[in-house]
Amino acid sequence: MEASLSLAAAPVRQKTHWTERIAHVVLAGIALVLLCFLAMPLAAILVKSVQGKDGELVWFAHFIDYARTPSLFSSLWNSIWVSGLVTLITVPLAFIFAYALHRSCMPFKKLLRGITLIPLLAPSLLSAISLIYWFGNQGVLKSLLQALGFDQIYGAVGIVFAECFATFPHALMILVTALTLADARLYEAADALGTSKLRKFFTVTLPGAKYGIISAALVTFTLVITDFGIPKVIGGSFNVLATDVFKLVIGQQDFAKGAVVAILLLCPAVLTFAVDHFVSRKQTAMLTARAVPFRPRPSRGFDALMTGYCVFIAIMMLAMLGMAIFASFATFWPYNLTPSLKHYIYGLIDNEVAEGFVNSLKMAFGTATFGTAMVFLGAYLLAKTKGASWVRTPVRLLAMLPMAVPGLVLGLGYIFFFNAPENPLNGLYHTITLLTLCTIVHFYTTGHLTASTALKSLDDEFEAVGASLKVPWYKTFFRVTLPICSPALVDIARYFFVNAMTTISAVVFLYSPETKVASIAILNMDEAGEISPAAAMAVLIAATCAVGTLLFSALGWWVDRRAQAWRTSSR
Amino acid sequence: MTADPFLSLRNIYKTFGSFTALSQINLDIARGEFICFLGPSGCGKTTLLRIIAGLETQSSGTLTQGGRDISRLPPAERDYGIVFQSYALFPNLTVAANVAYGLVNRKTPRAQVEARVSELVKLVRLPGSEGKYPSQLSGGQQQRIALARALATSPGLLLLDEPLSALDALERVRLRQEIRALQQKLGITTIMVTHDQEEALSIADRIVVMNHGVIEQVGTALEVYREPATPFVADFVGKVNVLPGRLEGEHLHVGSFRLPARERVDTARDVKIYLRPEDVLARPAVSGAGFAADDPHMFEAVIEKIEFLGSFCHVHVRSDAFHPHRLIVYLSLNFLSEQSLAVDSPLRLRLMPERMRVF
Structure with a gap:
């Protein structure tokens, strides 16, 4: 009787300790930030796309209108085939490189791998600027381009070429991970059965890397279709979706059509996100705890071939960066190539774009500091505290959402949302604060995933032990969790820093003359025909990112050394 | 049992969606008792421990500890120390800092903390390890430190969640004896979750045998072994x-x-x-010193298989008396060799009807 009564009653709810309330408040705060600076701006795009001039609901009128504009429609097609072509070129190139890194015994693996990361240190349009120096109207190798049958570098050729460089490291990273997951036992089994090398490749290697290849292809496609800087610099009169958005919104102030294009750009990104999510679940299932990591065996001819290939790719990468550096120091391209600091001094400082560089540094440090704090705290509270379940699911979803939102779309959403006079947050518009917040949100997901992975490796009972000893969660957080996760923290901060220095797509809509950042300055100078100072600025950014990365690595090394006392002895 | 139990659980239910993890749990634990929750994996024993700790919340039912209703209290407001299977030692803190973790928060003077830490480290027989990091210790040593950390604040209740499962066999036996000795020395009420019946039988004052989210039997080791309340208990505890x-x-x-x-x-x-294997007695088949010839419980059998376990063996026998069923009998190695018994040897056995459990 008693039992049946108690079953019918509402389930017992534990009282909340006041320290837990702090956790709930902080989590709610993070939810609020993500809501205001991610969900609402995105919603603003959706609203704008179905609103008429006076705010009335016009359903799909703008979409239909868009479909009837032939010039816009051709941009859509251009975007698709260019992105497809880049994907078809980059993914196989990156796959061979990844294969060489993981399956051959070629020398200098670390160095070669490091060189391929160069494009990540500069805004993507650095490669476009370099291409102009190599193959442009006054380019060194213009005749080679023409011998290949291309009229000029401006247009689709330039975009495809430059994007291949810009996306290579992204594709490579995914493919290296996919190949690392290989289980040596499968190869041993194949060897025991006397399988030929070619057959092993098609029956073991390729199926094993299948998901990685799909993922790399989708990521490459999305990066290209949503990239703004490269088509802007080298696209000439070749229109793509990303440049259309800019022209529609900034040039023609046609917000409604801009919103329609933004939604089109959102589609491939959302698709990529969904497939990637599905794929990553499959892939982790493949690698069991018992898998034996693959160790390549030396094979002279194969290793030499692979080394040759990788050196070639590395030289191409260096040529891109090298040309930008060389040109930025050349006194007057192409007539006077004696090195000077002219473009750095007159081009940058006198053009008052040096201020932009300072702004960039402010933004990068702000993003690295506040972004890392927010991301880590958010991931921690989600993973290790209890209660307030109503706020957990929204935060979890919003933390993953930025991965699916191209920067251009996010920036557009910010205009619609923060530029509205009735928005109380309107005062933030054009400020460095908003630029910083936008960048944090833009790159939130990767940071969140890094933090979550690091937290997952910690014993779930730490918090339980803390509570049983009556130590509040925040003390355990500062005394235990944070010190253990400090390497991940450094990684997240470095990621935020580099991306804040190099990002263009989101912030291009949000700056004012006072808050212009360095990467935008490159774009403006290029537009004004001042390509040499533009190159100088791009090189400056790359150098800053390189120095920043080195500093973060030093910090990481220091953190690691401090942790060595308790870590290494376990092995 | 006693008029004033230290910890008392009343009608605890726990459901996860449509799955009932615990149902109608009623249990009283006296002060200073050593209780083992014993059962196969998934029987709800760990869930019950976590409910007592406040790490999970029961769907319904009440808990009182030391006269205080703790049913809805968060872990920090309850009074217990806990040790997990995974040790859950803070890897970046030294042994001393780990043990002092709960003391420092209570604004205890530093000298006093240090004295308490060295006292506890001695108590778990690891003096001198204060400056080491957990990764420098063996599994058993780490679990001792986890125990010291849980005891540091002198809680009224000690909860042990499969503390020995991650250790190797020798260490497991050594540490379980130490835990029992420590518990008796301190007189602290202790609940240990285990799936190892030998562990439960050897150290618990009382054993709570659980299966499918219900308590099958509560009793001393001997009661649970000799007088299992249900077929499950008879089957799960010991061989039968x-x-x-x-x-x-x-x-x-x-x-x-x-x-x-x-x-x-x-x-x-x-x-x-x-019928337990040891409740079938064996006597020499030839010499007269055996059962009375007219003993009604006697029967003849033939050895079919001998399963060597060390000093004792499980001897599988067949007998016309039980055809076609086989019986397992527990015989000492010495008896087998003295009687030069081997496979196919005849054997005279005697049932102990008073030991039979009928369900």
């Missing part, structure tokens, strides 16, 4: 022979035996008889 039988009127029929039933039944029914 299960024989089909029939209750009819005043008799229990099993094999060719007709034994007096404990009480008369009006309608005959088929039953299962649970």
